[in-house]
Amino acid sequence: MDVPGDVPQVVHNLLVRSCLLTPFLGAASLHPGVERDVRGSSTGVGPEPQRELVTCPVDGGIGSLSSIEGVRRAYARLAPSYDQFTAADDYESLSRIIDDLLVQYQRPGLELLDVACGTGRSAYALHQRGYRVTACDVSEDMLHQADRKPLASHVRFFVADMRHLPDVGTFDVVTCIDDAVNHLLTAEDVRLAFRSVRRLLKPGGLYLFDVNTITTYRTFWSQTAVSDCGDAFFARVGRTPPDIPRGGEAQFTLECFRHNRSQWDRSSVDLRQRHYDEDTIRRLLSQSGLTPVASAGLHESGTVDRHINEDWHTKAIHIARATD
Ligand SMILES: C[S@@+](CC[C@H](N)C(=O)[O-])C[C@H]1O[C@@H](n2cnc3c(N)ncnc32)[C@H](O)[C@@H]1O
Numbered sequence: 001m002d003v004p005g006d007v008p009q010v011v012h013n014l015l016v017r018s019c020l021l022t023p024f025l026g027a028a029s030l031h032p033g034v035e036r037d038v039r040g041s042s043t044g045v046g047p048e049p050q051r052e053l054v055t056c057p058v059d060g061g062i063g064s065l066s067s068i069e070g071v072r073r074a075y076a077r078l079a080p081s082y083d084q085f086t087a088a089d090d091y092e093s094l095s096r097i098i099d100d101l102l103v104q105y106q107r108p109g110l111e112l113l114d115v116a117c118g119t120g121r122s123a124y125a126l127h128q129r130g131y132r133v134t135a136c137d138v139s140e141d142m143l144h145q146a147d148r149k150p151l152a153s154h155v156r157f158f159v160a161d162m163r164h165l166p167d168v169g170t171f172d173v174v175t176c177i178d179d180a181v182n183h184l185l186t187a188e189d190v191r192l193a194f195r196s197v198r199r200l201l202k203p204g205g206l207y208l209f210d211v212n213t214i215t216t217y218r219t220f221w222s223q224t225a226v227s228d229c230g231d232a233f234f235a236r237v238g239r240t241p242p243d244i245p246r247g248g249e250a251q252f253t254l255e256c257f258r259h260n261r262s263q264w265d266r267s268s269v270d271l272r273q274r275h276y277d278e279d280t281i282r283r284l285l286s287q288s289g290l291t292p293v294a295s296a297g298l299h300e301s302g303t304v305d306r307h308i309n310e311d312w313h314t315k316a317i318h319i320a321r322a323t324d
Helices: 009-020 068-085 091-104 121-128 140-147 187-200 214-218 278-287
Strands: 111-115 132-137 156-159 171-176 201-212 224-229 232-238 249-260 263-274 291-298 315-321
Touching: 068 140, 068 232, 068 249, 068 263, 091 121, 091 201, 091 291, 091 315, 111 121, 111 187, 121 132, 132 140, 140 156, 171 187, 187 201, 187 278, 278 291, 278 315
Parallel strands: 111 132, 111 171, 132 156, 171 201
Antiparallel strands: 201 315, 224 232, 232 249, 249 263, 291 315
């Protein structure tokens, strides 16, 4: 992969720093064995939480995802707990599904950019499938978590907003995994992100990403549940109307409690996303110079269908090609 000489400062910082330094099968889901309705009726089979919540100091306001600054703020709070929150997500299976699809649609090579890579779970899983992975995210805090992992020397990380990806070379494949595109709240932002990806794809290169279906917003994002994960305790408070219309904006608040000596530290993150259906995604791809080649529906169980049903599937996977 060719990397230009005048790498933007943020990229440079991260390149230098890296020298120093689960319904995905879902980020919105809590660990299956411990999920319980917060109002008291048990919906899971896991053990009762051992600890009592004793103090709840909020560490200063609620992060909002209404702007990129809001995304950064929200994920700065979530970053230390993100892997615990998504512990149930099975990235080994997910990367197999992604790889199978990429092979099926004739990816031209193995040079891969993972956009919105978060703490690196998607990037590392794809590296382990044989891809040569470069990865970026708009949240330095999420990248910091990624960069602390044992495989860090195998992936090149940099900070970037997916709507304005810098010129860091060209790729055979670009991925954007676990509903990152849904964080973009306007069609114009999605178009910017798609055009940005198009610029970095080699001719014939593939762009693979997933978005949440309306079912996910009507269920996970509208319900309230808690989970106990080691020294962290999560309460996901659904703030989305259960009848949210297609294309609507969804929201939940994630309360993270972390045990700290005799008290619980609390941070509160407000997550906002917009639903994009298949027709909208295909239209935005076409308007961005990308040719939609396939769509697949993903069940929470991990089963993949060759079509999307917004009422059955929890995620929709889209694949587009950079054609001339
Ligand atoms: C649900 S996480 C998924 C992370 C990772 N792909 C994974 O599978 O674990 C969504 C990520 O999207 C990132 N994100 C949101 N908006 C972004 C933007 N405009 N540009 C780049 N990253 C963004 C967030 O910082 C967050 O790390």
